[in-house]
Amino acid sequence: MEAVGDMRLLLDVTRLCQRGRRTTPSGIDRVEYAYFSHAMGQPAGLEPSFVVFQKLIAGMLRKERARELRQAIVEAWSLDRGSNEEASYVDLCAELERPLRLEARTPLRVAAPSSVTHWPGRVLFTPRDMLRARVRLDRHLGSVPRHPPIYLHTSHGRLDQGAIQRWLSSAKIAPVFFLHDVIPIDYPEFCRPGENERHLSRLRAISNHARLVLVNSQATAAAASAQMDAMGLRVPPFAIVPLGVEDCFRDRSALTPPRSTHPYAVVVGTIEPRKNLAFLLAIWRRLVEKHGTRTPRLVIIGRRGWENENVLDYFERSTLLAPFVVEASDISDTALASVMAGACTMIAPSLAEGFNLPIAEALALGCPVIASDLPVHREIAEGSARFVDPLDGPGWMHAIEQTFLTENDASSHAAPPYASLSWREHVERALGFIAENVAA
Numbered sequence: 001m002e003a004v005g006d007m008r009l010l011l012d013v014t015r016l017c018q019r020g021r022r023t024t025p026s027g028i029d030r031v032e033y034a035y036f037s038h039a040m041g042q043p044a045g046l047e048p049s050f051v052v053f054q055k056l057i058a059g060m061l062r063k064e065r066a067r068e069l070r071q072a073i074v075e076a077w078s079l080d081r082g083s084n085e086e087a088s089y090v091d092l093c094a095e096l097e098r099p100l101r102l103e104a105r106t107p108l109r110v111a112a113p114s115s116v117t118h119w120p121g122r123v124l125f126t127p128r129d130m131l132r133a134r135v136r137l138d139r140h141l142g143s144v145p146r147h148p149p150i151y152l153h154t155s156h157g158r159l160d161q162g163a164i165q166r167w168l169s170s171a172k173i174a175p176v177f178f179l180h181d182v183i184p185i186d187y188p189e190f191c192r193p194g195e196n197e198r199h200l201s202r203l204r205a206i207s208n209h210a211r212l213v214l215v216n217s218q219a220t221a222a223a224a225s226a227q228m229d230a231m232g233l234r235v236p237p238f239a240i241v242p243l244g245v246e247d248c249f250r251d252r253s254a255l256t257p258p259r260s261t262h263p264y265a266v267v268v269g270t271i272e273p274r275k276n277l278a279f280l281l282a283i284w285r286r287l288v289e290k291h292g293t294r295t296p297r298l299v300i301i302g303r304r305g306w307e308n309e310n311v312l313d314y315f316e317r318s319t320l321l322a323p324f325v326v327e328a329s330d331i332s333d334t335a336l337a338s339v340m341a342g343a344c345t346m347i348a349p350s351l352a353e354g355f356n357l358p359i360a361e362a363l364a365l366g367c368p369v370i371a372s373d374l375p376v377h378r379e380i381a382e383g384s385a386r387f388v389d390p391l392d393g394p395g396w397m398h399a400i401e402q403t404f405l406t407e408n409d410a411s412s413h414a415a416p417p418y419a420s421l422s423w424r425e426h427v428e429r430a431l432g433f434i435a436e437n438v439a440a
Contacts, residue, residue, distance in 0.1 A: 181354025
C-alpha cells in the first residue's frame with residue numbers, strides 16, 4: 001500500500017448525526033466515528049470536509065459544526081469516562097461480587113438511562129446551516145482541481161434513497177464505500193421487514209458508483225461478490241480492512257474487573273434473532289438442571305433489539321435461570337473491557353455475522369472465546385478460539401462444561417496472544433488502500 005499523499009476527502013457523517021443520541025454505539029457507529037475522529041485530527045496529507053444527507057439538511061458542514069458534533073458524541077457515548085465513574089458498571093460489579101441470589105425470580109437488569117438528554121441533534125443545525133449546506137458543497141466541488149475528491153461513506157445509511165443516488169450519479173467525486181455485511185439479503189428472516197429490499201438497493205448503489213469497496217472481512221467480500229454476480233451487477237474492487245478495537249481492550253493494566261465470587265461468561269450484542277440468544281439460554285437452563293449452583297453466571301451485555309420475545313420470555317418467566325443470568329446495557333467501552341477481563345470466557349453463538357467485534361475485543365484482552373463455527377469467526381480469531389456449530393446443543397454443553405465445570409485450572413484456558421488493530425491503524429490502512437487504488 002502507498003502512503004496517504006495529498007487527499008481531498010468528503011466524509012459522510014449522516015449516521016453520526018442520527019445515532020449519537022444513543023448512550024452506546026453499535027459496531028457500524030464505531031466505524032463511522034473512527035474515520036470522523038481521525039479526520040478531525042487533521043492528519044498530514046489529508047484535507048477532510050464533512051457532508052450530511054438528511055431530510056432538512058443536505059450538504060457540507062461548517063468546521064465548527066463538525067467540532068460540535070464530535071464533542072456531543074464524546075459526551076453521549078462516555079468516551080472520556082472510566083468505568084469507576086459509571087453508575088451502571090458499579091451496580092453490575094456489585095451483583096457479580098455477591099453470591100448467587102437463589103431467591104431471584106427474574107434476572108437482574110442493569111442499564112444506563114435509555115436516552116441522552118444533552119444530545120444537541122435537534123438544534124445542532126441552524127436554519128442558515130440548512131440553507132447554505134448544499135451551496136457550500138457545490139462550491140467546494142466546483143473548486144476541485146484535476147482530481148475529484150474522495151467521497152467516503154462508511155455506513156449503509158440512506159444509500160437506498162433516491163436523493164443520494166442521484167447525487168452520486170451527478171457529482172464530480174470518487175466514491176468509496178464501507179460495506180459491513182449482506183445479512184439482510186442472505187438472512188432476511190433475521191432482520192426487520194423490508195430490510196432485504198433496502199439492502200438490495202444499497203448494494204446496487206455501491207455497484208453502480210464505487211471506485212473501491214472497503215469490507216471488514218474476506219467473508220463479507222465473498223458474500224457481497226456472490227450477491228452482485230447473482231444480480232448481474234458490476235463487482236467493484238474490494239479491500240479487506242479488519243475492524244479495530246479500542247485501546248482499553250489492548251491494555252488490561254488500566255482496567256478494574258469485578259472481583260467475582262462466582263465464575264461468569266459474557267455474551268455481547270444486541271438482543272435480536274441472529275445472535276442466537278434463545279438457543280444459548282436453553283443451553284444454560286440445561287446446565288442449571290444438570291449442575292445446579294455450580295453453573296456459571298451468564299452476563300448478557302446489549303441493548304434489547306427487535307423480534308426478541310422468546311429471549312424476553314426467559315428473562316421474565318424462567319425462575320430456574322433467574323439467579324444465573326444478568327442483563328446489562330448501555331455501558332461504556334472501559335466498563336465492557338473490565339467485565340470481559342474478569343470473565344472466564346466470552347461466548348459468541350451468532351447465526352450470521354459480517355465481522356463480530358466482541359470476539360476481537362475479547363481475544364485482544366486475552367479472554368478465551370467460544371464461538372459459533374462461522375467462516376468469519378474463524379477469520380477473526382485466527383485459531384485463537386474454540387468453535388462449535390451454532391445449532392449443536394450437545395457441542396455447546398460440552399464446550400461450556402470443559403471451560404467451567406472441570407477440575408482444570410482456569411489459567412489452562414487462557415487464549416494465546418492475539419494481534420489486533422487499533423482504530424487508528426484500521427483507518428490508516430483503509431486510507432492507504434484508497435490512496436493506492438483511487439486517489440493515485
